Amino acid sequence: MLIESPSHGFSGKTDHGEAVVHTPEMLIDAQLICHQTALQFLAAKGGRSSWTPARNQR
Numbered sequence: 001m002l003i004e005s006p007s008h009g010f011s012g013k014t015d016h017g018e019a020v021v022h023t024p025e026m027l028i029d030a031q032l033i034c035h036q037t038a039l040q041f042l043a044a045k046g047g048r049s050s051w052t053p054a055r056n057q058r
Contacts, residue, residue: 003031 005027012020042048 003027003034 014020
């Protein structure tokens with residue numbers, strides 16, 4: 001997963017037409033949430049090694 005940093009000229013708009021400002025804290029939050037979710041998925045599914053070819057042949 002890639003969390004891309006918005007360019008300095010980018011700002012989205014809300015449904016009401018107001019500019020949305022992206023802060024560095026928002027970028028870090030997004031990265032941490034994605035990382036945490038990925039690790040929870042791996043823990044629930046048996047870890048990354050469960051998809052390796054050697055493990056599937058056992």
